[in-house]
Amino acid sequence: MPSASSQSPQAIRGAFLDFVNDPFYVSDAESVRYIPDGLLIVEKGAIADFGSYADLQAKYSQVEIVTYPGKIIMPGFIDTHIHYPQSEMIAAYGEQLLEWLNKYTFPTERKFRDKAYAQTIASLFLDELLKNGTTTALVFATVHPQSVDAFFEEASRRNLRMISGKVLMDRNAPDYLTDTPETAYEESKQLIQKWHNNGRLLYAITPRFAITSTHEQLRLAGKLLQEFPDVYLHTHLSENLKEVEWVAELFPECKNYLDVYDRAGLVGEKSVFAHGIHLSEDEFKRLSAAKAALSFCPTSNLFLGSGLFKLHKAKSLNQPIKVGLGTDVGGGTSFSMLHTLNEAYKVAQLQTQSLSAFKALFLATLGGARALSLEDKLGNFDPGKEADFVVLDLQATSIMATRTGGLSTRLAQGSTETELREELAEKVFGMMMLGDDRAIHAVYIAGELVHR
Amino acid sequence: MPSASSQSPQAIRGAFLDFVNDPFYVSDAESVRYIPDGLLIVEKGAIADFGSYADLQAKYSQVEIVTYPGKIIMPGFIDTHIHYPQSEMIAAYGEQLLEWLNKYTFPTERKFRDKAYAQTIASLFLDELLKNGTTTALVFATVHPQSVDAFFEEASRRNLRMISGKVLMDRNAPDYLTDTPETAYEESKQLIQKWHNNGRLLYAITPRFAITSTHEQLRLAGKLLQEFPDVYLHTHLSENLKEVEWVAELFPECKNYLDVYDRAGLVGEKSVFAHGIHLSEDEFKRLSAAKAALSFCPTSNLFLGSGLFKLHKAKSLNQPIKVGLGTDVGGGTSFSMLHTLNEAYKVAQLQTQSLSAFKALFLATLGGARALSLEDKLGNFDPGKEADFVVLDLQATSIMATRTGGLSTRLAQGSTETELREELAEKVFGMMMLGDDRAIHAVYIAGELVHR
Numbered sequence: 001m002p003s004a005s006s007q008s009p010q011a012i013r014g015a016f017l018d019f020v021n022d023p024f025y026v027s028d029a030e031s032v033r034y035i036p037d038g039l040l041i042v043e044k045g046a047i048a049d050f051g052s053y054a055d056l057q058a059k060y061s062q063v064e065i066v067t068y069p070g071k072i073i074m075p076g077f078i079d080t081h082i083h084y085p086q087s088e089m090i091a092a093y094g095e096q097l098l099e100w101l102n103k104y105t106f107p108t109e110r111k112f113r114d115k116a117y118a119q120t121i122a123s124l125f126l127d128e129l130l131k132n133g134t135t136t137a138l139v140f141a142t143v144h145p146q147s148v149d150a151f152f153e154e155a156s157r158r159n160l161r162m163i164s165g166k167v168l169m170d171r172n173a174p175d176y177l178t179d180t181p182e183t184a185y186e187e188s189k190q191l192i193q194k195w196h197n198n199g200r201l202l203y204a205i206t207p208r209f210a211i212t213s214t215h216e217q218l219r220l221a222g223k224l225l226q227e228f229p230d231v232y233l234h235t236h237l238s239e240n241l242k243e244v245e246w247v248a249e250l251f252p253e254c255k256n257y258l259d260v261y262d263r264a265g266l267v268g269e270k271s272v273f274a275h276g277i278h279l280s281e282d283e284f285k286r287l288s289a290a291k292a293a294l295s296f297c298p299t300s301n302l303f304l305g306s307g308l309f310k311l312h313k314a315k316s317l318n319q320p321i322k323v324g325l326g327t328d329v330g331g332g333t334s335f336s337m338l339h340t341l342n343e344a345y346k347v348a349q350l351q352t353q354s355l356s357a358f359k360a361l362f363l364a365t366l367g368g369a370r371a372l373s374l375e376d377k378l379g380n381f382d383p384g385k386e387a388d389f390v391v392l393d394l395q396a397t398s399i400m401a402t403r404t405g406g407l408s409t410r411l412a413q414g415s416t417e418t419e420l421r422e423e424l425a426e427k428v429f430g431m432m433m434l435g436d437d438r439a440i441h442a443v444y445i446a447g448e449l450v451h452r
Numbered sequence: 453m454p455s456a457s458s459q460s461p462q463a464i465r466g467a468f469l470d471f472v473n474d475p476f477y478v479s480d481a482e483s484v485r486y487i488p489d490g491l492l493i494v495e496k497g498a499i500a501d502f503g504s505y506a507d508l509q510a511k512y513s514q515v516e517i518v519t520y521p522g523k524i525i526m527p528g529f530i531d532t533h534i535h536y537p538q539s540e541m542i543a544a545y546g547e548q549l550l551e552w553l554n555k556y557t558f559p560t561e562r563k564f565r566d567k568a569y570a571q572t573i574a575s576l577f578l579d580e581l582l583k584n585g586t587t588t589a590l591v592f593a594t595v596h597p598q599s600v601d602a603f604f605e606e607a608s609r610r611n612l613r614m615i616s617g618k619v620l621m622d623r624n625a626p627d628y629l630t631d632t633p634e635t636a637y638e639e640s641k642q643l644i645q646k647w648h649n650n651g652r653l654l655y656a657i658t659p660r661f662a663i664t665s666t667h668e669q670l671r672l673a674g675k676l677l678q679e680f681p682d683v684y685l686h687t688h689l690s691e692n693l694k695e696v697e698w699v700a701e702l703f704p705e706c707k708n709y710l711d712v713y714d715r716a717g718l719v720g721e722k723s724v725f726a727h728g729i730h731l732s733e734d735e736f737k738r739l740s741a742a743k744a745a746l747s748f749c750p751t752s753n754l755f756l757g758s759g760l761f762k763l764h765k766a767k768s769l770n771q772p773i774k775v776g777l778g779t780d781v782g783g784g785t786s787f788s789m790l791h792t793l794n795e796a797y798k799v800a801q802l803q804t805q806s807l808s809a810f811k812a813l814f815l816a817t818l819g820g821a822r823a824l825s826l827e828d829k830l831g832n833f834d835p836g837k838e839a840d841f842v843v844l845d846l847q848a849t850s851i852m853a854t855r856t857g858g859l860s861t862r863l864a865q866g867s868t869e870t871e872l873r874e875e876l877a878e879k880v881f882g883m884m885m886l887g888d889d890r891a892i893h894a895v896y897i898a899g900e901l902v903h904r
Contacts, residue, residue, distance in 0.1 A: 096801070303885075346755055351757075354756055402576060
């Protein structure tokens with residue numbers, strides 16, 4: 001449970017939007033929860049009560065209320081795939097995945113041997129996340145254990161629910177960035193014991209990808225996952241065609257890319273695979289059966305020219321896969337989940353699919369929580385959950401105001417539920433296409449205002 | 453020649469970046485002009501002198517200097533395809549081109565029958581352009597002549613070099629938005645006589661696209677273009693596959709989409725065709741031979757799922773076509789040329805091409821000027837040209853500062869020219885990937901500061 005400095009109840013009043021079910025599988029009426037004039041009660045960092053102001057006001061008449069007129073309050077955004085050490089090399093020019101790793105990523109990650117440096121970048125990274133309304137993330141560190149310590153120390157100072165882990169790489173990477181199967185196992189084990197469930201922090205065993213781990217290293221990662229079944233497995237899968245070809249050469253005995261991980265015991269309910277662009281039918285099937293998650297990283301996929309993620313395939317009713325969204329900074333060129341939704345929409349459009357604002361925002365909140373098996377703690381305003389949320393300004397820039405102008409007040413008034421929802425859909429779609437960090441009016445972590 | 457209120461010379465000192473040739477065809481060394489400490493002398497709205505501060509300081513010792521330390525000054529951005537009436541419907545949800553026109557665009561454009569309304573939106577539109585560093589644009593109005601009057605009046609008040617025209621549509625559009633071949637001809641003619649070369653304003657004959665004009669209307673548009681060979685032709689071409697199919701059905705006698713325009717005499721040196729995504733080899737060839745221009749609108753092409761423009765094909769050495777960039781608001785979801793470059797890079801990456809920052813910025817400046825046959829007036833800092841320019845802040849946001857931090861001072865010092873250029877390329881690439889309207893520190897029109 002998060003500890004908040006203020007122990008007395010707090011109340012936030014405003015328009016609240018969250019999801020109680022998955023709009024890919026049920027109607028908007030059954031999945032979207034919109035309360036035009038709602039009240040959120042926070043106690044000891046958690047949501048104590050939630051409902052319409054009219055229903056709750058009498059019960060909490062003694063509690064001081066903070067009101068956000070004209071804004072929309074949503075659960076904090078969840079980024080299911082990002083690399084904190086790549087913050088400073090965001091938007092590096094001209095390459096696709098494999099060349100980009102060698103030219104930019106590896107030299108940058110080398111610096112994280114120095115813990116003080118790692119701490120500086122971790123701090124900057126977390127500030128950027130919060131500024132963009134992202135309150136939880138699944139985060140790559142580097143191969144250096146001290147890079148994980150630095151990250152978790154900074155996350156802990158901010159009382160954030162964060163998941164990270166030491167990168168495992170014992171081949172096809174520069175000497176200065178490689179470990180061995182044994183050191184990878186030992187160092188990860190120590191880090192798990194030190195950080196997993198330490199406050200709000202959680203650990204992910206993090207082989208970079210099949211190319212940079214030997215079979216032996218993957219096997220030991222699987223052993224570790226068996227010893228600590230509660231920790232995550234976080235890696236990359238099928239991002240780039242050349243990568244997929246190389247994996248096939250390196251693991252000729254495996255029937256496909258996912259099978260490399262599967263044979264090592266790395267495909268389970270707490271496994272999160274970034275990208276999954278070029279998956280075969282068998283791989284989709286296996287991911288669904290294993291209840292593993294995919295992290296869809298549209299900005300990165302476009303920036304690195306990796307390809308178009310088949311979202312509607314992954315979210316099909318008959319073979320559902322848990323999907324979250326990832327910025328994938330530094331392959332992604334923005335920390336903003338709103339930008340990420342904008343790009344997700346485009347990836348869908350290029351495949352003649354439309355991604356509605358509700359589906360998109362679901363992926364960024366409750367969908368992300370489900371992908372990270374954190375649905376019991378995060379993702380919506382259900383009482384008992386942790387009080388991480390964002391206050392969104394739909395008129396943050398002049399063009400946003402032009403596009404959504406005049407709706408705020410109408411939204412707060414009468415209308416039928418369907419009308420309200422349709423107007424809201426249009427309005428939040430404008431926000432996701434036009435918004436950036438300026439639309440993040442305020443951010444609360446465990447009920448405390450941390451960014452405004 | 454633009455008239456500026458201040459008749460005495462002005463001097464701007466700072467780092468200047470522009471292009472003296474096309475980096476798609478010659479090396480960066482031959483095309484990029486970077487002056488780390490330069491001086492720009494403006495007189496009567498035009499560039500009177502330009503060079504390094506060291507060379508020019510003595511000559512202009514009496515002129516008061518405005519200095520922009522740590523910034524980069526570039527020619528104003530040129531947007532070669534945008535719809536001002538669609539400003540308010542930017543980022544409309546869920547459709548591809550033809551449905552999107554019917555559902556959102558036509559009902560919105562209907563409002564421009566009201567001149568006062570048109571004036572309000574034109575004003576807002578021009579403010580957005582300037583805020584984003586765009587100083588010249590080729591702009592669709594609506595079918596209503598008064599929408600053109602409203603736009604030109606507002607552009608004139610701001611002393612902007614703008615090109616626009618009345619939309620021609622005599623079929624496949626709602627009654628409330630159609631004209632006839634004859635009224636289209638007559639109204640366009642009157643507007644040409646009223647506005648073309650009125651101050652800095654220029655006229656474009658503007659059939660929406662082949663689908664919404666009969667053969668007779670296109671023929672009369674061609675007649676008008678013959679009578680006024682100095683005006684522009686601005687239309688859409690081969691944006692969406694369904695559109696291309698429909699054109700083939702409507703004009704079975706034409707060998708391809710471009711041929712529809714060609715037979716009407718609409719394909720020439722002052723013709724600008726937006727999109728051109730699905731062009732045949734014959735069409736590429738004809739565009740090159742006719743010295744016509746294409747407007748590449750990457751954000752719109754992704755947002756509407758239209759497809760990927762073949763930039764490297766259009767810019768091939770053996771069959772070159774003039775190419776400018778367009779935001780295509782409201783099909784495009786941003787007024788920002790920097791965002792547009794960001795998306796252009798992604799469109800190239802998806803085709804395993806890399807678009808360098810210099811090539812991209814060329815398209816947004818001198819390339820745009822060439823596409824609009826305005827190279828004698830705009831596009832770089834050559835003396836005699838009009839003094840429309842922007843001051844860019846490469847550290848406008850915290851993440852931009854992180855990415856480009858520390859370079860500013862080094863850029864201003866020694867180093868070899870090649871080192872300087874490489875560092876600059878990396879820096880401005882960061883700006884184009886991470887920047888937005890916040891990176892536009894100041895905008896000058898005909899030497900006058902109009903936005904900061």
